[in-house]
Amino acid sequence: MKKFSTLKDVAKEAGVAPMTVSRVVNDSGYVNEKTREEVLKAIEKLNYRPSVSARKLKALKSNIISIIIPDIKNDFYANIIESSEDVIRKNGMDIMIFNSKFSSELEKKFLELSVSDRVDGIILASTGGTEKEINNILVKNGIPIVILESYFKNVNTDYILHKYFEGTYLLTEHLIKTHSHKKIGYITLNVDLINEVTVEGLKGYKQALTDNKIEFDENLVMHGKPTVENGYNLTKSLILKEKTLQALICANTIFGTGAVKAFRDLKVRFPDDIAFVTFDEYDINSIITPSLTTLERVDRIFGENAANLLIKRIKEKKAAEKRVIEIPARLLIRESCGCLLQK
Amino acid sequence: MKKFSTLKDVAKEAGVAPMTVSRVVNDSGYVNEKTREEVLKAIEKLNYRPSVSARKLKALKSNIISIIIPDIKNDFYANIIESSEDVIRKNGMDIMIFNSKFSSELEKKFLELSVSDRVDGIILASTGGTEKEINNILVKNGIPIVILESYFKNVNTDYILHKYFEGTYLLTEHLIKTHSHKKIGYITLNVDLINEVTVEGLKGYKQALTDNKIEFDENLVMHGKPTVENGYNLTKSLILKEKTLQALICANTIFGTGAVKAFRDLKVRFPDDIAFVTFDEYDINSIITPSLTTLERVDRIFGENAANLLIKRIKEKKAAEKRVIEIPARLLIRESCGCLLQK
DNA sequence: CTGTTAGCGCATTCAA
DNA sequence: TTGAATGCGCTAACAG
Numbered sequence: 001m002k003k004f005s006t007l008k009d010v011a012k013e014a015g016v017a018p019m020t021v022s023r024v025v026n027d028s029g030y031v032n033e034k035t036r037e038e039v040l041k042a043i044e045k046l047n048y049r050p051s052v053s054a055r056k057l058k059a060l061k062s063n064i065i066s067i068i069i070p071d072i073k074n075d076f077y078a079n080i081i082e083s084s085e086d087v088i089r090k091n092g093m094d095i096m097i098f099n100s101k102f103s104s105e106l107e108k109k110f111l112e113l114s115v116s117d118r119v120d121g122i123i124l125a126s127t128g129g130t131e132k133e134i135n136n137i138l139v140k141n142g143i144p145i146v147i148l149e150s151y152f153k154n155v156n157t158d159y160i161l162h163k164y165f166e167g168t169y170l171l172t173e174h175l176i177k178t179h180s181h182k183k184i185g186y187i188t189l190n191v192d193l194i195n196e197v198t199v200e201g202l203k204g205y206k207q208a209l210t211d212n213k214i215e216f217d218e219n220l221v222m223h224g225k226p227t228v229e230n231g232y233n234l235t236k237s238l239i240l241k242e243k244t245l246q247a248l249i250c251a252n253t254i255f256g257t258g259a260v261k262a263f264r265d266l267k268v269r270f271p272d273d274i275a276f277v278t279f280d281e282y283d284i285n286s287i288i289t290p291s292l293t294t295l296e297r298v299d300r301i302f303g304e305n306a307a308n309l310l311i312k313r314i315k316e317k318k319a320a321e322k323r324v325i326e327i328p329a330r331l332l333i334r335e336s337c338g339c340l341l342q343k
Numbered sequence: 344m345k346k347f348s349t350l351k352d353v354a355k356e357a358g359v360a361p362m363t364v365s366r367v368v369n370d371s372g373y374v375n376e377k378t379r380e381e382v383l384k385a386i387e388k389l390n391y392r393p394s395v396s397a398r399k400l401k402a403l404k405s406n407i408i409s410i411i412i413p414d415i416k417n418d419f420y421a422n423i424i425e426s427s428e429d430v431i432r433k434n435g436m437d438i439m440i441f442n443s444k445f446s447s448e449l450e451k452k453f454l455e456l457s458v459s460d461r462v463d464g465i466i467l468a469s470t471g472g473t474e475k476e477i478n479n480i481l482v483k484n485g486i487p488i489v490i491l492e493s494y495f496k497n498v499n500t501d502y503i504l505h506k507y508f509e510g511t512y513l514l515t516e517h518l519i520k521t522h523s524h525k526k527i528g529y530i531t532l533n534v535d536l537i538n539e540v541t542v543e544g545l546k547g548y549k550q551a552l553t554d555n556k557i558e559f560d561e562n563l564v565m566h567g568k569p570t571v572e573n574g575y576n577l578t579k580s581l582i583l584k585e586k587t588l589q590a591l592i593c594a595n596t597i598f599g600t601g602a603v604k605a606f607r608d609l610k611v612r613f614p615d616d617i618a619f620v621t622f623d624e625y626d627i628n629s630i631i632t633p634s635l636t637t638l639e640r641v642d643r644i645f646g647e648n649a650a651n652l653l654i655k656r657i658k659e660k661k662a663a664e665k666r667v668i669e670i671p672a673r674l675l676i677r678e679s680c681g682c683l684l685q686k
Numbered sequence: 687c688t689g690t691t692a693g694c695g696c697a698t699t700c701a702a
Numbered sequence: 703t704t705g706a707a708t709g710c711g712c713t714a715a716c717a718g
Contacts, residue, residue, distance in 0.1 A: 007711065016688075019712095054694090054710075060347070287600065360704065
């Protein structure tokens with residue numbers, strides 16, 4: 001087992017001082033062309049790579065942005081990573097990705113790890129339950145944080161949100177006005193889990209019902225953690241429980257994926273037997289038959305905005321304050337609601 | 344903008360020596376209960392978090408394993424991350440995830456970054472073109488590397504591979520023997536891209552043809568980088584070019600996803616108009632209609648094996664040597680090939 | 687153009 | 703049970 005070589009090792013190999021090697025490595029200051037070549041040869045020979053830790057320790061910063069998301073297997077979050085990564089690398093910074101698996105405990109751990117790593121900023125798609133830690137980091141450590149898809153009243157920082165009220169309203173209204181459905185199911189997150197965002201969606205659903213003189217029926221709303229399995233089970237039990245259900249709205253693609261499976265197993269066809277729409281969409285939409293009516297996907301918009309906002313905040317270097325960006329909702333009408341379908 | 348507090352800050356706040364704080368933080372050595380409480384209070388107050396960089400610098404290791412994969416949006420790799428992560432965390436180590444986007448340049452950069460970070464080991468799903476760097480790291484820096492899905496003759500380290508020959512053979516044979524197809528298309532990677540692995544698959548395809556007395560037709564084989572778009576385009580042009588094509592094999596799910604889209608747009612139905620199978624599968628399979636005939640998914644097996652192998656190698660602390668694990672292929676017969684389908 | 691000094695934050699070692 | 707000294711690898715500041 002080899003050891004890692006250091007500036008000093010390279011210096012000795014090249015017969016110069018460590019500082020000269022440093023200058024070559026960082027392309028800073030004047031170095032004689034011949035000396036430079038000697039040094040480069042030594043670096044090559046030893047496969048020297050500068051120690052990030054030592055550099056960070058010296059610099060007291062990391063040049064890293066950490067991204068904490070709840071589910072790396074979910075296309076929505078994977079796209080957020082990819083799109084924000086592009087922006088971040090373009091700004092010469094590096095990235096650490098953390099997968100919290102919808103666990104507040106893990107999220108907390110990763111937040112603290114990010115502080116320990118002295119990251120320059122954090123992009124957080126929160127699972128909730130970490131308001132205290134977030135505030136601590138913001139206030140006591142002064143690390144900028146951009147929060148995606150969640151909203152904490154008492155945490156003053158940057159937020160990027162869907163227009164959840166508006167979006168869910170649009171979906172519900174479409175089912176009512178265009179397809180005359182009255183009995184519409186809604187599968188969404190636990191209220192305690194993703195905080196106020198969930199509430200906004202529910203409000204939009206209710207408002208659309210009210211505006212169209214349909215009475216809200218609590219039995220048609222199902223709650224759960226966002227897993228495909230939950231989407232499957234909640235859909236199944238809702239359909240078995242409510243025989244006359246005319247339509248179903250899923251608050252996200254995870255639930256939507258589970259719902260499609262449930263439909264399939266129950267031999268319930270959409271839109272023939274039931275109209276079906278989901279809040280957001282991801283890649284599989286375009287290959288599912290019939291195609292799904294959804295809101296326009298905003299993952300890349302989320303990612304880019306998050307990265308830009310964060311980098312701006314890092315450069316500003318002033319105390320956190322609350323700023324909220326809301327991405328408008330746009331309805332994409334496809335087949336699963338009953339529109340556009342020709343047999 | 345606050346600064347990060349240090350051991351010293353906490354020590355001053357608590358009225359003790361830095362070393363005492365260190366002992367509290369690390370739960371090592373003797374500390375008076377009362378002193379401990381004072382220290383904890385100070386830590387809380389300052390939101391002190393130990394500097395990972397300083398610790399690493401001191402320890403000359405990072406306790407981190409880096410995972411470099413070509414596409415984070417691909418379920419196959421996302422699952423590799425998740426499953427290896429479980430094993431790695433259980434062993435008390437942390438993780439860095441790098442998304443190389445099928446770019447050899449980025450892969451090279453991430454390999455060097457991993458060395459710079461003094462990671463304890465690397466799990467690499469390679470895009471190819473980095474053999475030299477890998478060998479350098481292995482030999483000169485002594486960092487263990489496990490390579491997934493690729494094979495480099497001249498790089499002596501751990502490999503985890505599908506049985507590509509066997510797998511593709513099984514798929515091809517099934518189409519021939521059970522469904523009597525003779526004109527079978529095959530969409531696979533560029534030979535130069537993923538090295539010998541691609542060659543093995545192609546060999547399996549050819550061997551199955553030969554064993555069943557079907558002549559190999561070069562025109563039926565399409566090559567490209569593994570993107571959904573390529574899968575789409577290659578499928579489309581193959582179908583338009585070869586009107587009498589009876590069946591199609593995709594070498595992976597990425598191509599498969601593109602193929603499904605192409606079928607859809609061309610109004611080619613499978614298995615009615617064409618039999619369709621893919622090498623591996625991922626989550627969308629179970630919601631696509633008809634369901635896809637594939638080989639059993641091995642992503643989690645890959646991830647777990649990779650992590651275990653790597654950790655074993657790290658603990659061994661001896662020079663790299665070549666070890667290859669091959670995961671057997673198992674055919675999962677579903678609907679898309681023409682089996683099992685009832686109208 | 688090159689070298690020396692010092693210190694970033696932490697934990698090992700030794701001393702009290 | 704606690705503290706002081708030292709050095710990990712690097713680079714800013716200064717000196718030559």
